[in-house]
Amino acid sequence: MIKVLIVFATIVFGLAVVVKVNAQTITPRTPNLINRLESRATKAAANQSQRLERIKIEAGRLIENRITSLNKLLQRVTNNSGLSPDEKSSLSSQIQLTIDSLNTLRAKIDADTDADTAKTDAKTIITNYYIYKMFIPKIRLLLAIDNLQALSVKLSETSASIQNLINTLENEGKDTSVIQGLLDDMNSQLSIINTTLANDKTKLETLSTTSDFQTVFVQIRKDMAEVRSNFAKIRNDIAQMRTNFRGIRRSTTAIPTP
Amino acid sequence: MSKSFLYLAGGIVLLLAIAGGYLFLSRPNNSATTYMPTTTQNVSPTSVPITTENADEALNQTEAELETELNQADEDIKAAQETSAGTISQEDLSSVNSL
Numbered sequence: 120m121i122k123v124l125i126v127f128a129t130i131v132f133g134l135a136v137v138v139k140v141n142a143q144t145i146t147p148r149t150p151n152l153i154n155r156l157e158s159r160a161t162k163a164a165a166n167q168s169q170r171l172e173r174i175k176i177e178a179g180r181l182i183e184n185r186i187t188s189l190n191k192l193l194q195r196v197t198n199n200s201g202l203s204p205d206e207k208s209s210l211s212s213q214i215q216l217t218i219d220s221l222n223t224l225r226a227k228i229d230a231d232t233d234a235d236t237a238k239t240d241a242k243t244i245i246t247n248y249y250i251y252k253m254f255i256p257k258i259r260l261l262l263a264i265d266n267l268q269a270l271s272v273k274l275s276e277t278s279a280s281i282q283n284l285i286n287t288l289e290n291e292g293k294d295t296s297v298i299q300g301l302l303d304d305m306n307s308q309l310s311i312i313n314t315t316l317a318n319d320k321t322k323l324e325t326l327s328t329t330s331d332f333q334t335v336f337v338q339i340r341k342d343m344a345e346v347r348s349n350f351a352k353i354r355n356d357i358a359q360m361r362t363n364f365r366g367i368r369r370s371t372t373a374i375p376t377p
Numbered sequence: 378m379s380k381s382f383l384y385l386a387g388g389i390v391l392l393l394a395i396a397g398g399y400l401f402l403s404r405p406n407n408s409a410t411t412y413m414p415t416t417t418q419n420v421s422p423t424s425v426p427i428t429t430e431n432a433d434e435a436l437n438q439t440e441a442e443l444e445t446e447l448n449q450a451d452e453d454i455k456a457a458q459e460t461s462a463g464t465i466s467q468e469d470l471s472s473v474n475s476l
Contacts, residue, residue: 256457263453
């Protein structure tokens with residue numbers, strides 16, 4: 120029994136010595152550890168701050184590039200002489216609204232205090248706006264369609280004027296059947312053009328960042344190629360009408376042979 | 378009584394002076410008002426009626442206008458395609474992702 124007690128007491132003593140020695144060894148090291156941890160925390164905070172700053176600078180650059188491109192587009196719309204004031208106003212306000220929205224986003228990113236939040240916000244410059252992928256191409260195509268619609272209106276006026284001349288010549292007993300055929304073809308082409316342009320304009324106006332805009336753009340480019348071909352036929356009709364009118368004029372002014 | 382009459386006469390003279398001044402300044406081609414912007418309206422070739430005499434020239438002008446507008450539309454369509462197919466967006470997204 121005494122032996123057991125001696126062994127137990129020895130173990131307890133041994134453990135006490137070990138704990139004491141350990142305590143003595145650790146205690147002097149604690150301030151160093153805290154200092155190191157503090158230093159690491161300061162360094163991490165500085166890194167985060169630098170990262171936040173880099174994100175803000177990069178976001179600012181991306182937004183600035185987009186606003187520059189949008190301002191060029193705005194200038195292009197403003198200087199377009201073929202558009203009606205309503206069409207100009209509609210396109211300009213869409214562009215201005217996007218510029219304002221990007222400026223609001225820039226202010227938000229500038230005010231961000233956390234790098235991860237700033238990074239998430241910076242990504243939305245690309246993923247929420249699609250300025251290059253969707254917005255600018257959409258406005259450029261709308262611009263092309265508006266101009267072609269204006270051209271179509273002018274050609275319709277020309278067509279009406281030609282029809283009046285044909286009627287006058289018919290009353291004078293001239294053969295206008297060829298010119299009438301060409302004019303009918305011109306009107307038919309204009310009708311196809313007007314339908315295609317109106318449909319494409321609707322498609323573009325309802326286009327958003329969540330739409331399958333690439334597919335819509337492909338379809339519109341295909342339509343535009345057809346519209347161009349329709350206009351080429353009209354040009355050909357007009358060229359032939361010119362030749363015919365020249366012939367009628369010559370026959371009218373020709374001096375009859377004795 | 379005579380004072381009231383003078384005021385009335387003065388008022389009438391003033392009104393006549395204003396009316397005369399207005400008529401003087403508003404006469405056509407008044408050099409004193411040439412600073413005022415004048416609105417000019419572009420006469421489109423299509424707004425002139427086409428006759429046998431001017432048909433050749435008018436249609437020639439229409440053809441030229443058609444060509445100009447088609448070229449402009451081509452430019453816009455081409456620019457739209459190039460912008461849409463460009464890689465700026467992917468490059469910008471990679472740049473943000475790397476931060």
